[in-house]
Amino acid sequence: MKxxxxxxxxxxxxxxxxxxxxxxxxxxxxxxxxxxxxxSWAPFTYQDNNNILTGLDIEIIxxxxxxAGYTVEYKKVPWARSLKWIEDxxxxxxxxxxxxxxxxxxxxxxxxxxxxxxxxxVRKGESSKYPLKNLLDIIGSSFRLGVMRNSLYGDExxxxxxxxxFSRHVEAVTTDEQNHKKLLAKRFDGFIQEYxxxxxxxxxxxxxxxxEPLLVIEENYLHVMFSKQATTPEIVHLFxxxxxxxQGDGTYQKIFKKYNLDEFNMVEP
Numbered sequence: 715m716k717x718x719x720x721x722x723x724x725x726x727x728x729x730x731x732x733x734x735x736x737x738x739x740x741x742x743x744x745x746x747x748x749x750x751x752x753x754s755w756a757p758f759t760y761q762d763n764n765n766i767l768t769g770l771d772i773e774i775i776x777x778x779x780x781x782a783g784y785t786v787e788y789k790k791v792p793w794a795r796s797l798k799w800i801e802d803x804x805x806x807x808x809x810x811x812x813x814x815x816x817x818x819x820x821x822x823x824x825x826x827x828x829x830x831x832x833x834x835x836v837r838k839g840e841s842s843k844y845p846l847k848n849l850l851d852i853i854g855s856s857f858r859l860g861v862m863r864n865s866l867y868g869d870e871x872x873x874x875x876x877x878x879x880f881s882r883h884v885e886a887v888t889t890d891e892q893n894h895k896k897l898l899a900k901r902f903d904g905f906i907q908e909y910x911x912x913x914x915x916x917x918x919x920x921x922x923x924x925x926e927p928l929l930v931i932e933e934n935y936l937h938v939m940f941s942k943q944a945t946t947p948e949i950v951h952l953f954x955x956x957x958x959x960x961q962g963d964g965t966y967q968k969i970f971k972k973y974n975l976d977e978f979n980m981v982e983p
Contacts, residue, residue: 751796803943
């Protein structure tokens with residue numbers, strides 16, 4: 715009888731674990747949550763007219779993690795503070811991030827999902843007037859170039875600006891809007907601006923319909939960064955696998971097209 719009772723007790727114990735223990739683990743998995751810092755920066759992260767958080771970054775991250783069973787909480791925070799909180803492990807994720815050695819000390823980086831592209835724009839219908847294949851070709855031409863003061867346009871631009879034969883063609887202003895106005899007034903022939911800003915702000919102001927791309931002068935790949943204090947490489951691998959999946963099934967391309975960024979800013983899978 716004692717042996718039979720022991721067996722019955724074991725069966726009861728196993729049944730209780732099955733009924734009570736496993737659901738708790740399932741509930742814990744359902745509650746798994748990642749925190750992402752964001753600031754208003756259309757078309758990547760912003761609140762629409764109904765105060766609903768949306769944007770290219772939000773849609774990509776939400777799609778990948780929700781498909782994997784994760785929830786993401788979005789905390790509005792300035793970018794500099796977001797970086798500090800990622801370093802300290804207070805939040806898990808930051809998007810639209812350039813990979814640097816300093817940041818790699820405290821964060822993992824995903825595969826690139828966005829290509830920041832700086833384009834030389836000229837007046838609509840005038841690209842055929844300027845047979846330029848690169849910035850170097852401006853030397854010896856009559857081309858006048860507008861840029862934003864203290865902006866970064868890549869190593870080639872920095873190197874050329876040290877050459878007086880190039881720099882004398884360049885005029886620096888303090889805002890993109892000044893470049894737009896000076897171009898339309900024919901005070902110079904082209905200006906440099908990152909394509910997503912032109913596509914977003916330029917459509918609102920109307921300048922986008924009055925210009926056309928002439929040259930791509932710089933490309934930088936952006937990543938999602940993950941706190942080393944608060945996440946693991948497995949989370950990064952999960953994101954990368956999800957990114958590869960949506961690039962393969964067309965979801966990635968649809969998101970970029972929705973925000974008018976499918977021509978210059980997508981990363982080829």
